[in-house]
Amino acid sequence: MSEPRLRDGRSWRFDAPVVACVFDGDGSTAFALGDGTLRIIAPDASEPRTVEAHNGAVLALAFHPEGGFISGGDDGRLVHTRETGDTNELAREKGRWIENVTASVETGLIAYTAGKSAVILHGNESTTFQHTSTAAGVAFDPKGRRLAVAHYDGSSLWWAKAADQQPKLLKWKGSHLGVTWSPDGRFLVTTMQENALHGWRLEDAADMRMSGYPAKVKSFVWDRRGRMLFTSGSSRVIGWPFSGRGGPMGREPLELGPERDALVQMVAAHPEADIIAAGTSDGAVWLETIGDPGAEFVLLDAGKISTLVFSPGGANLAIGTEDGFAAVAPVAQR
């Protein structure tokens, strides 16, 4: 195996796959690993702090609205870890895996999935929403008041705080895995078991099918203006326009980045510039400005990229791989 070549920045080699990475508001970075630990890197520290958060693998990671990180694991636990390394169990699902975690900055709500349930935590209380098949993905709407759950044959929309409700069901045949709301709240988009995305315009539940990918789409991200949805699943980054009323219907997707033999696995969007980052199946990470072709390579030969995320101000890019390589690379101003 060739050695990873990182252009600039700090890097670490862990002995378990990196599952996810999240920056919290204070500039700390957490890498979640397949050995159940979080490795937390303070802004100016060179060595990570290791926190034994789970007995098994970490499966999901998000920031905590009050600071620190929330992780879900195959031990059925949802854990809040602070930058100091203190941990606090938020929930426990016996015999089940917690595979998705998300939180809303707007309302401070936290949501996770375990089997067919999606659970919202507010303070010490929780509300559980049941589905007829596995809750494969969850996302809060931009205001943090509604939760979308992706499952078999569609998605369900739940009001975060209403008791005794029926969900609004958005139907489309097939297995829906990941889910995201457009930042203006007008569209909901899912990744599917097939090599396609599915979208709904929420005002009238009109269907939008986005297909043509050579591989399953595992990662998607909205650009900072919320007009384009950039995705993995092809040798280049594919971007779907969502600016008009019809979203991507009848419009050509944008293709970004170099044409290479490897597939794009993960995508990330710079929060303050028109820059998209992509991580590939052969361990490369590149940056490209939207509308200005010419990729800048940040990393090569690191193994399949499993997580990729910009820091809140966009000054850094965190990278993790299936081989256990992790890095925080500075992003030059353009």
Next chain:
Amino acid sequence: MSQVPVTVLTGYLGAGKTTLLNRILTEQHGKRFAVIVNEFGEIGIDNDLIVDTDEEIFEMNNGCICCTVRGDLIRILGGLMKRKDKFDAILIETTGLADPSPVVQTFFVDDDVKEKTKLDSVTTVVDAKNVLARLKDTNEAAEQIAFADQIILNKTDLVSADELAKIERRIRELNPLAPIHRTERCAIDLDKVLGRHAFDLSRILDLDPDFLSADAHDHEHNSDIASVSLTASKPLDGDKVTAWLRNLLAQKGQSILRSKGILDIKNREERMAFQAVHMVMEGDFQRRWKDDEKRVSRIVFIGRGLDEPELRHGFAACVA
């Protein structure tokens, strides 16, 4: 990265799947397994991992009408691959009433599953005492036998030698290819159960034409699952036989459960091997024919309501 081998354990209710799992898990073998089960029964756990799941069978919108997969398995296998501790093998126990196709197809349809894991065999546990009755009153028992790459014929101590011979004949009608291991209380060497490479094209068992032609056609039973074996001693036209198989599986793949073959293609020094689960087929040129090897093409179809004359005719038309 090496792929983790996966063994699928099927068998009708009460056949002895859990007994077999317990034997595998408690034996001193120094291996680490992950076991995916549907009913969290009395399974011994040491350093192995048990994952409890609900079978979630999904249809794929890929134009293949019979293509169903296990969505829960895709997620669980993906999750297991994130763990630091790797597994020597993964065992999947299906429910007693399950049709084995969705679990098997999962390994051919999902790219992530294909990349990280590899189906080793479908192993079916059969209860010698009750199998003939189950074959009469259920469809699943016959399907599970027909799908098998190997059969563990259990509880042989509860039947006479004559009955056992009759049971084996009946199993052979449903599945002429799978080796049968006779056991009592599922006592069998682990090495015989695992590491079969049943789906490895380069190791597709050498289909024995003599054995196949001895295949008895005894239609006294009411299950309509049977096998058809075809051979050709003249070389085949590669394009014709590929097109024929593609069409056949596209049209009849719902009723053809499994097919396997080794083909002698005109102007090629390598054997072509293929195998299919319903409509999902994979095939490739493998090793060269050996000098002392008889160059004969052999195909076996196992399925429901197979039209033998039509299959024979279609195959014969592929001779170059």
